[in-house]
Amino acid sequence: KAGVTQTPRYLIKTRGQQVTLSCSPISGHRSVSWYQQTPGQGLQFLFEYFSETQRNKGNFPGRFSGRQFSNSRSEMNVSTLELGDSALYLCASKVTSGTSTDTQYFGPGTRLTVL
Amino acid sequence: AQSVTQPDIHITVSEGASLELRCNYSYGATPYLFWYVQSPGQGLQLLLKYFSGDTLVQGIKGFEAEFKRSQSSFNLRKPSVHWSDAAEYFCAVDSGSARQLTFGSGTQLTVLP
Numbered sequence: 761k762a763g764v765t766q767t768p769r770y771l772i773k774t775r776g777q778q779v780t781l782s783c784s785p786i787s788g789h790r791s792v793s794w795y796q797q798t799p800g801q802g803l804q805f806l807f808e809y810f811s812e813t814q815r816n817k818g819n820f821p822g823r824f825s826g827r828q829f830s831n832s833r834s835e836m837n838v839s840t841l842e843l844g845d846s847a848l849y850l851c852a853s854k855v856t857s858g859t860s861t862d863t864q865y866f867g868p869g870t871r872l873t874v875l
Numbered sequence: 876a877q878s879v880t881q882p883d884i885h886i887t888v889s890e891g892a893s894l895e896l897r898c899n900y901s902y903g904a905t906p907y908l909f910w911y912v913q914s915p916g917q918g919l920q921l922l923l924k925y926f927s928g929d930t931l932v933q934g935i936k937g938f939e940a941e942f943k944r945s946q947s948s949f950n951l952r953k954p955s956v957h958w959s960d961a962a963e964y965f966c967a968v969d970s971g972s973a974r975q976l977t978f979g980s981g982t983q984l985t986v987l988p
Binding site for chain 2: 764766793795802803805808815816818850852863864865866867868869871
């Protein structure tokens with residue numbers, strides 16, 4: 761079974777631009793979560809989607825948004841990019857969001873650099 | 876709120892030596908605990924997890940971890956480290972209701988030949 765895939769793997773943008781990152785979960789997994797990883801703040805939860813609905817959201821500004829499609833694929837968007845948005849963005853999928861005993865499986869991440 | 880502390884930012888061991896990485900969590904009820912490993916430029920790979928039952932859990936690559944409720948700890952161990960184990964290790968907790976993982980700050984492992 762294929763793992764979580766994320767595209768693109770690397771991205772360079774300039775301040776003020778917007779960016780869209782894509783995540784395809786493991787087949788059969790209906791929940792997708794997004795995390796931001798930076799050297800200063802570590803791994804932080806952005807949001808979780810299940811059945812095309814955002815079920816949970818971390819403490820990030822409204823510039824960070826996401827969506828999930830009917831095939832469980834997810835995208836996240838960051839508008840008006842700031843230098844501090846440079847990070848590794850990780851996507852994770854699990855079977856459902858109904859129980860925490862489901863394990864989250866992570867993709868390789870998208871490395872975003874904002875210049 | 877749940878939290879995770881990994882007190883050791885960086886650990887260096889010689890190849891073949893034993894390893895213990897510390898993890899302490901803060902959460903009122905029984906947490907769901909995970910250890911993930913991250914190689915440079917890569918995503919997170921699950922090493923092992925604890926949900927309930929036997930407090931000593933076995934994972935991949937010869938790793939094991941022990942859940943100690945009295946100490947709020949979930950330390951990761953390996954009896955003999957290989958050079959390929961050099962990576963960053965993250966402990967994480969899922970409280971259940973939050974439906975999200977809270978990670979520790981990570982421990983960078985260096986393995987000397």
